[in-house]
Amino acid sequence: MKLNYLLIIIFIITLSSCGSSNRKLNNDTDQWRYEIEPVNVGTQGTYLVKAWTYAKKPEKAIKQAKKNAVHCIIFRGFSSKNRVSGQKPLADSNSEIEHKAFFKEFFKEGGRYLKFATTSNDGSIAPGDFRKVGKEYKVGVIVSVSVSQLRKDLEDANIIKKLSAGF
Template identity: 60%
Template sequence: MMKIIVNRTKSFFVLLFVIATTANAQKNNKANKDTVAWRYEIEAVQTGTQGSYLIKVWSYSKKPEVAIEQAKKNAVHGIIFQGFTGSQSVAGQKPLTTNVNLEVEKEDFFKPFFADGGKYMKFVSMSNDGAVASGDRMKVGKEYKIGVVVSVNVANLRKDLEEAGIIKALGAGFN
């Protein structure tokens, strides 16, 4: 009798583990699906510490928590490929690359770089622990537009991309 109870208990915990793992995988798939189109907007917030930008990233998703999670990935992507316009108090920044095809040409680099928990995480952090101000959460049609302030260490990001041969060093054109 005791053996049956132990086996059922083990089966129950295995079932719970499978359910939790599946739910987490579905959440990651949803986040990746929302990111595939790279739908986001970036605006300058203030000058960060030397070598970093403090920016607000507006991300879109049907679930607010997915948009918040994707903000870090979108921020790094935006710094590399889009840049951002400035405001009255903060200068805008050009993207790290002007090659519009770079992401496709270097897919072997960027796919793992932007994967969940990928290397991009080394260069970005939430500036306010992921808290979203009431004015930074909007319902747009069937989805949410969420604004999150993040800090991106652009100096280290640039250095890493240069060392990997993804972008040219700033002085490379003058040699």
């Protein structure tokens, strides 16, 4: 009988720590602290970007990089660098607030954003892309974002207008 209670307590502690970890990762999402730079032109319909993410633990920064890359493509866009053209954001600045419930679900841990982003080199980090900045880490992860599929998904959800609809 005591063993059953002990197993239940261990299970509850495990669940609590997992939820706490996701809450902390979601807190990083709520703050959206990142920098994006274009790396190269991807295959048609994709952008290849380096997502520089800040977090207290490097593992969290690596996990957060995909979210940050997709968030940037939707809401911020990025500037030109070297021979890679900059891109405007897919949505206007009010969309994130107007469709708050949609994006909360979209960017939750394990959410739909994952359909549109993949890390290059299985998420391995180049030596110069891993830096300690104060009490946290700044980690650069190369992410490929399928912009054409992302655009279609946002159009289907009525978040952005279809290209054929004009401006």
